[in-house]
Amino acid sequence: LDLPINEKLVEICKNLPICTEWPQVVIENCKHEAIFYVLKVNAVDTSKALSAVDPSILVKTQFPMMPNVLTAKILHIFEIDFNLDEKERLVVLSQPFQKDNFVSTQINAVVPFQYLTRFQQQQLVLKNPPLQFETCGHIAHYNLFTPEQFALRNYIGMTTLDQNIKTVILKTQPISNQFRTFEFVLIAGVEKYETTVQQNGFKLKLNLQTCYFNSRLQNEHEQVVEMIKNDPERGFVFDATAGVGPFGIPLALSKINVLMNDLNVESYNYQLENIKLNNCQKYAKCLNQDSFQLIKEVVQNPNQFFDMKCTHIILNLPELSVDFLSSLQNIKCDQRFFIETFTRQKLHFVEDLLVRATAAKKGWDFVFDELKMENQIVEGFGCDVFDIKDLDKDEIRKFQRFYKEFEVQIVRDVGTTKWMVR
Ligand SMILES: C[S@@+](CC[C@H](N)C(=O)[O-])C[C@H]1O[C@@H](n2cnc3c(N)ncnc32)[C@H](O)[C@@H]1O
Known part of the structure; x- marks a missing residue:
């Protein structure tokens, strides 16, 4: 569901302080005015009406879902005040509908901010809301990429707070020190960086700042x-x-x-x-x-x-x-x-890693340079010069015999041309 940008809210949010809860001015301006379409149907016709409607446009019904519409996508749950008598049912749709005797009527509804999802709340002020964040215990951690996201960082932070997330931070510098900690700023919630992470069957306490x-x-x-x-x-x-x-x-x-x-x-x-x-x-x-x-x-x-x-x-x-x-x-x-290491050489990361490991063990001053790598391979393994890009499986195996067992796995993508391998 694409929500239109709420210009007034954008202006308010650009100057938003770091919040621990939603300020009243934001709550009021975050209400979303939406257009819906309703079918008022007689109780006996309910089943017929529902089977005629395309489930993807069904928003809400005023009665338990019928089995034939169980696949319906619920876009919003919200309250609309209608005076229905006992025999009437209401079907709320996201698009106009007309078939047989069933004709929908347009209504303008106000959806309070708490009925919007986090992404929808962000859509009210951002053309491109951030698609993901990482968590570490009660801390959510964002990398923001566009000037728009950066200008509205405190609002992004505030929409991220929930029952589990009490602190939201924004990474400001790439990791570069030897202890691998990173620089960040608080964008919402409490300034508490000691947290406990629940992993599979055990707990780890840590301070993300240190x-x-x-x-x-x-x-x-x-x-x-x-x-x-x-x-x-x-x-x-x-x-x-x-x-x-x-x-x-x-x-x-x-x-x-x-x-x-x-x-x-x-x-x-x-x-x-x-x-x-x-x-x-x-x-x-x-x-x-x-x-x-x-x-x-x-x-x-x-x-x-x-x-x-x-x-x-x-x-x-x-x-x-x-x-x-x-x-x-x-x-x-x-x-x-x-051994975990980074490589930019996805196609031949095996030999990259082998050569680096061997070079380090032999005490070569390692520079990642393909020409030097060829020489190191020759020097290290006494084999012929070849274009390392053309290495086939047999040739890789030639190197592997220097190691009892050698397995290379990609651990994760670090960027589009950088991988962590083990
Ligand atoms: C990438 S982190 C990995 C930490 C941990 N294994 C994990 O997966 O969360 C690397 C760790 O190496 C530590 N470190 C850096 N240089 C070191 C050294 N010379 N000797 C021992 N530890 C070092 C850093 O402080 C950091 O905690």
Whole structure:
């Protein structure tokens, strides 16, 4: 349902302060005047009238839905005051209707703002309302792309508040620091950035201002945990860039020993808190160190952490993950690595990742440059020069033999030409 822009509301909303609830002036101007069409029918003719009407234009009936119109789309639920006598029924339609003796009458109805959906409320002031936002506990988080959306950000924020969403923020800068936190401003609700996220069977407490967390990685977290759970030769897991514990906590809850580490002391403090919150102290330990050094310690001297081998290492700091491998130059590793990284080379991301991983392990100064990559492939694997774009499956397999097992998965699309892979 396309709603026309309400110019008066647009002007009010451009100067709107950050709100925790709807101001009266907005409520009054947000009422939407809509045109509907009604069929007043005699009770006995109801069924006949309803079967004649195209269900897609049915808005509401004044009686329980009949089975033959169960597929009807309900566009609005709202109150219209009609004096119907006991034998009359009212059918509200979004378009005029005429068939047999049934002829609709136009009515002008006022739809109060609370009957509009969030998107419809935004349609009253924006030509292009934002299509999505992310949530982290009680916090909703927007990326806004157009000047129009930016000018009306506080209204967008206010329409987003509901029973679960109490704080709405707008990301102002791309993530660029090493702790992967982002700059944002409040656009609606309360200024409270500590929150608790309910994941599949466990809880994570965190502060979005000081720690990294991304709800969109939930699938990725679950997949890696599942793969580790299903590995019969499991020792302990080292999560080298653990954040607030989205891999570590579910692993520990599955009775798998896990060493979590994060350089950010805030994330480390939440790891400690989340271990208690989820009651998994027996299986989880955490540290606040630099994994560039710690990874070597864990590989060479695992028994200082748990009385067993370290069999799995998770590196999910995409900008630096493969670089951590440079700390393992000339060190024999037989762990299974889960390395997340970004690539712009969708078609041949396998070799991109292989070369980057190998280059990092061999200590090459890696520059993403195709010519250099060819040389690195030749130097690294001693094979002939070829155009890497033409790599076929057999050639990829040639590289893979340097790794016991090598799997590449796309984790998520980061942009139209950028992917996160593991
Ligand atoms: C992309 S976040 C991932 C966090 C967590 N694994 C998750 O999925 O939510 C990467 C984490 O690496 C941490 N980090 C950055 N440099 C580090 C280093 N040298 N050693 C250990 N942790 C580091 C950051 O503080 C951040 O929490």
